[in-house]
């Protein structure tokens with residue numbers, strides 16, 4: 001069997017479980033060879049590959065996400081290690097970095113905080129963007145922090161990034177943080193507990209990264225009132241939001257004294273709220 005034939009067959013198999021079957025098949029074939037997807041076309045089939053590839057296709061067919069199978073996910077300019085301990089960083093979340101760059105062209109941030117850092121995606125993308133900045137990522141999950149720390153070290157940001165345990169459901173959770181910050185980024189859990197998610201999310205990604213009460217707003221209710229104490233006077237906070245949450249989250253932000261802007265993702269959905277202190281609408 002050639003690589004092209006194996007990919008064709010796998011694409012047909014994965015069409016049952018994936019919206020991107022050909023891409024998934026190519027990523028898993030490249031992973032089997034231990035090469036990048038872009039160099040796959042230059043390869044010839046090797047004897048050991050079909051069986052190993054078939055095992056990966058079986059895992060993907062059982063809804064396991066490609067990123068957990070390969071152990072890596074691209075985000076912004078970075079390739080991050082991921083395991084089932086962390087949410088797989090989504091391309092939509094890059095909207096927060098784009099919003100930060102637009103808002104901070106005149107004032108590069110020196111001190112950055114990432115609330116619920118997971119794999120470290122947002123903090124590390126920001127540190128890649130602003131090479132003189134330092135940052136802190138917090139997470140309630142020790143397993144996630146270990147991944148974030150590993151990503152920071154692998155990417156060479158170990159001396160500029162600190163990953164700290166912290167649970168914003170505990171009183172005084174921000175006392176130990178080295179505030180104030182010029183930029184706070186946060187992609188909190190925001191899915192309604194009753195939501196039906198795709199099996200590849202529901203059965204494999206950490207629920208503590210996803211669900212936030214009946215209306216999905218529990219974590220915003222805790223986090224937003226704490227932001228004024230964490231931000232520098234000219235600082236900004238950028239929060240990811242889910243479908244239909246713009247008005248409710250903006251109302252929480254306005255009630256805490258913020259002026260609020262919104263940035264849409266590439267699909268045209270409201271995705272990032274930009275909060276500036278002290279200038280209510």
Ligand SMILES: C[S@@+](CC[C@H](N)C(=O)[O-])C[C@H]1O[C@@H](n2cnc3c(N)ncnc32)[C@H](O)[C@@H]1O
Pocket residue numbers: 086087088089090093115116117118119120121122138139140141144166167168169187188189190208209210
């Ligand atoms: C939606 S994920 C975002 C991960 C990463 N920032 C990203 O964008 O890919 C939310 C993260 O918040 C963390 N988290 C959930 N509840 C938390 C809490 N009460 N305190 C601190 N972190 C929490 C989860 O462990 C998870 O890593």
